[in-house]
Amino acid sequence: MPIVTVQQGPRDVEAKRELVRRITDAFVDSYQIPAETVSVWIHEVPKRTAGARRASSPPTVGT
Numbered sequence: 001m002p003i004v005t006v007q008q009g010p011r012d013v014e015a016k017r018e019l020v021r022r023i024t025d026a027f028v029d030s031y032q033i034p035a036e037t038v039s040v041w042i043h044e045v046p047k048r049t050a051g052a053r054r055a056s057s058p059p060t061v062g063t
Contacts, residue, residue: 006023010047
């Protein structure tokens with residue numbers, strides 16, 4: 001049973017449904033398995049600003 005995890009920024013419901021349909025179809029076509037055996041998990045993460053990314057990045061070692 002394939003399990004696919006997608007990490008992305010927020011999207012509308014219709015876009016997510018289309019993504020899940022296409023991912024499922026890819027597994028069905030490639031592996032010749034029933035669509036019901038494919039699980040797709042979408043983990044939405046909020047957008048971060050450039051400053052927030054810098055603040056959360058690990059410090060660099062001086063050269």
